[in-house]
């Protein structure tokens with residue numbers, strides 16, 4: 001296990017590439033190591049936070065207290081006839097392409113979603129073409145006492161970009177993937193990726209959608225479309241701006257800080273409320289010193 005423990009010394013890698021570091025960070029190589037790290041952690045120093053791929057995460061400029069657990073080394077992948085069993089740190093994009101190659105269906109709609117498997121399960125990653133909840137069979141988790149157990153399908157609850165796994169650390173998941181024609185799966189994956197390429201900015205220096213698509217009169221509407229309608233594309237604070245391509249993406253350039261991104265998000269929320277009368281809820285996870293993760 002790699003340990004770092006100096007005030008805000010350990011850098012936290014996120015897709016945004018801005019923000020501070022962690023006072024303490026561990027990268028466990030096994031679930032046992034992870035459990036031990038939790039048991040040894042003194043809660044008086046701050047909460048435990050879990051780092052996946054950093055694809056949907058913004059860390060504030062002064063970093064975070066407590067303990068950050070990086071799951072990247074928990075990346076075992078075991079293909080089985082009926083699907084795959086993989087560690088939380090396994091990369092979702094690789095699982096998606098490999099499942100299609102092997103003729104295992106269900107993940108092709110998740111093409112182009114940057115995430116670790118653990119992060120994807122925790123927040124039920126997905127979009128218009130599918131969500132991971134449809135494939136999840138069991139989830140192995142560790143609780144705040146450092147004890148692990150496996151949740152059966154009947155114990156799992158998923159909703160739109162949410163699960164009942166908050167407060168738990170996902171360490172492994174088994175996905176049920178029915179057999180399908182690999183060529184058809186690859187063709188579908190290509191279509192999904194083409195839509196993303198067309199509609200969204202490159203994932204680099206962005207963190208996917210900032211807001212959840214709100215429910216307006218019982219119907220989910222695109223937050224990106226509302227932001228666009230409010231005339232906010234290209235809106236900028238410091239090095240952070242609203243993508244010209246898709247309104248729900250904030251892109252950053254050299255010199256950007258987490259504070260620029262946060263201020264821009266606030267401005268977008270206020271303006272969409274004023275112009276469209278809709279309150280937007282954040283999908284992006286923000287880590288702040290002294291504020292526990294949800």
Ligand code: EPU
Nearest residue numbers: 127128129199208209211212213222224225228245246247
């Ligand atoms: N639209 C605009 N202007 C914009 C953005 C979108 O007019 O700036 C319009 C589009 O033309 C389209 C409609 O709004 O008619 C929907 O757009 P899109 O297909 O891009 O889907 P979305 O609802 O905005 C959702 C997910 C994305 C996912 C896409 C495609 C959420 C919050 N967003 O976006 O997920 O990639 O569907 O599956 O659920 C993410 O979760 O990080 C994310 C980016």
